[in-house]
Amino acid sequence: MTGTASTSSTDQLLADALERLRRLEDAETARNHLHAYAETLDDPTPEAVAALFTEDGVLEVPAGSFEGRAAIADFYRSRLTPDDGDKRHFLVNLRTRHLQPGLVEVASYFVFTSREDARSALGWGTYTDQVRVVGGSARFQRKRITPHVFTDLDVGWSRG
Template sequence: MTATNPEAVAALLRRVQRLEEMETARNHLHRYAAALDDPVPEEVAALFTEDGVLRTRRGDAAGRQGIAEFYRRLLEIDPAEKRHFIVAPETTWLEPGLVEIASYFLFTGRGADRSAIGWGTYVDRIRVTGDEALIAEKTITMHVGTDLGTGWAA
């Protein structure tokens, strides 16, 4: 490729744009995990698009208000302090401004009378505009969620 080949330069610019969108989306997923470590439902919901959708085994939530309410109810059920970790993200560029990331997650938790551990998978579709990203769709599939006293034997 030479700088005088406009088609090659245009192809390179498209590749760089895809890579930048993928990296922006991946970084946003880490902002989501950090927000869950000290969750404020409205702040977690603000990481989604206005019409974002959250799918979980506990039900689905749509729109920022619905997503904030989902996390508010979750905190009422389990107010334990948690730490979230995202592992092995597989990032796929779908189209301009849309990236899908499939990843594993882990969490640890501690409450007044118990310690918890859990893991599962996320599938996220993330809208990217310039340096900004928002989750358009998130599917959370919990594989294990337990306390350390009970354990996770098969």
């Protein structure tokens, strides 16, 4: 009896360790996906940004919700112009939370800079993302963008 109980206990420990490892791998894959998003926004095309979402992915912004890659690409097409200048997008303070197998929530702050012909822009806010991880690949299932500040360097960001 002791051998069977010990084997069962060892099997359970191994199963628990494998489940924790899967969660850690999913979290790291999701975190890396946000890096891919930031990198894509540095030189974006609407189609490249939309490809980071699942087919039925949802983008939530203050202007509304956009469901599916085509609607998401249309949203970015309306916001991105060839004259947007040099951009850099930074993510900080990422926190991951396992929601269910293959689904990770990633909350983060973002900061972006843009250098255009007539001005320099600066902004920041938060992302709350649900990232679907399947077979080591990640896509946004849901992305909520909450901008806090968008300004240029002439105007600044004072409260007054």
